[in-house]
Amino acid sequence: MQLSVVIPLLNEQESLKELHHWLSEVLEANGFSYEILFIDDGSTDGSWEEIYTLSRKHTQVKAIRFSKNYGKSQALHAGFAMAQGDVIISMDADLQDNPEEIPELYKMITEEGFDLVSGWKKKRYDSVIAKNLPSKLFNAAARQTSGVKLHDFNCGLKAYKRDVIKTIDVYGEMHRYIPVLAKNAGFSNIGEKVVQHQARKYGTTKFGMERFINGFLDLLTIWFLSRFAKRPMHLFGALGVFMFFIGFCFSLYLGIDKLFLNPTGRLITDRPQFFIALIAMLMGVQLFIAGFIGELLQRSSRDKKRYQIKETI
Template identity: 75%
Template structure:
């Protein structure tokens, strides 16, 4: 199979028929063998019934339905597990991503050898204040933190070699930083393609201030995990040892001062340096123990399902 199109969605009933027909026309005109996997992330507007109807009309349509809303990252993860195509395309269900871009993205993966190609919505039709400016800030911070030189991390229209989606683990709200996750797994041939962005035709945007804040928190998390996720002792152990050493030096100074320099002076317990030394050594020890616990958890953890699937279609 040439292409798997993975489409996570939440309450996008009005756009699904038009999106399906558009994708099918592009695939047929380019003679691609394909599948379309819709992941219903807890919709309450009848989106699942629309997916069921589309699957009756087109055997290439497949569906996954979550019991409730778990988030876009979980939806993508579930879709990636089911893909069978050599190239995987992800796109949003709101018709803001143009299916006409699929052949170009496919060529960059299959012919030019990219591991991942991210769309770049250079000209956007979103609200400047509500989404455009936050996206620019996100992208700047992500470039500086990750070293991945992309202009639009947030674009839902991306193409992947099948090895990429089978290797990465998308969780939390890390879908924004899939290129960074791919880089951390060793897939360094990451490209970018300017794609057409379209104004939303139906429904309303799911973007809000909560997603803006969560995006930055996830960026900090992915930076930390990329550097210390597989060796937590290197971070917590080094920080703990440093703090314990500083506290120990304070304690040694106090002891030498009391015994040899100023034996008639105040008791050690009456000096503020004593409490600084004590607290610093305690915190240093706690950090060191946290490093050990992190190593133990890392070696004994078991993956648990982060979502619960209600129904599947053609899978």
Template identity: 75%
Template structure:
């Protein structure tokens, strides 16, 4: 199969028939073998009924339905697991992504041998205050922190080599950082393509300003994981040893001063250095134990699914 189109969605019943017709037209005109995987992330409208009707009409349409809303990352992960195409295209269900971009994205993966190609919505039809400016700040911070030089990390329109989606774990809110996850997994040939952005035709956005707060917190998480995720003892152990040695130095100083000089004439417990020594040695020990436990957890973690599928179609 040439292409798998993975589309996570939440309450997008109005746009689904039009989106399907548009994608199918592009696929047929370019003679691609394809599948369209809709992932219903706990919709409360008739989105699943629309997906069922489309799957009965066309066997290329497949559907996954979650028991409840688990989030876009979990929806993408489920779609990646089920995808069979050599190239996987992700896009949003709100008709703001243009399916006409698919052939060129496909060629960039197959002919130009990119591992991942991310769309760049250079001209956006969103609110300047609530979306555009926060998005620019967010993308700047992501570039500086991750080392991946993309202009638009959060664009839903992306193309992947099959090997990428089968070897990364997208969870939590990490869908914004899939290029970073791919880079950390060893897929370094990451490209970017300017894509058309269209105004939302139906409904309203499912994301508010809080997504940028969560995004920055996730950015810190992925920075830490990329640096120390496989070696937590290198951070916590080093901090623990440094703190412990500082405390031990204060203790040695207090002991020698008491035994040989006793200049102050005070008890050791009356001197501030005693509490500094005690605090730093305790904190250092805790840091060291945290690193040790992190190493144990890393070696024994059980990778469980983070979503529950209610129904599937055509798999």
């Protein structure tokens, strides 16, 4: 099979029939053999019923229904696990991603040799203050931190080689950082394509400011994991040794001062340097222990099921 189109969704009943029709027209006009995978992330409207109807009429439509809302990353994880295509396309279900971009994305993977191609919504139809400006700041921070030079990390329209999606693990809220996860997994040939952004036609956006707060926290997480996930002692141990050394230096100074320079002066415990030394040494020991615990957890961790599938068709 040439193409798998993975579409996570939440309460997008009104757009599904139109999206499927648009997708099918484009893919069949270009002669693709394909499957369309809808991942219903706990919708409370009639989205699943609409998907079920489409699957009865069209054999290319497959779907997964979560028992509740687990988030876009979990939906993509489930869709990627189910996908059978040689090239996988991910896109949103709100009609803001244009299916007519897919043939060019496919060529960039199969003919130009990219491992992953990310869409860039250069011209957007979102609110400047509510979404565009925070998105620009977020993308700038992600580029600087990750080293992946993309303009739009959060664009839902992406194309992947099969090996990429079968290798990376999308969890938490890490769907924003799939290119970074791919790079950390050894897939360094990452491209970008300017794609057309459509104004939302139905429903309401799922965007909220908490997404950017969570996004920046996830950025710190992925920065840490990309550098220290396999060696937490290198970070916590180094910080622990540094803090302990600072505390030891203050303690040494206090001891020398009390014994040789000012034996009749204040008690050591009455001096602020004593508390600095004590706190620094305690922090050093705790950070060092945290490094050991991290090493133990890293070696004993096992994959855990992160979502519950209610129904599959």
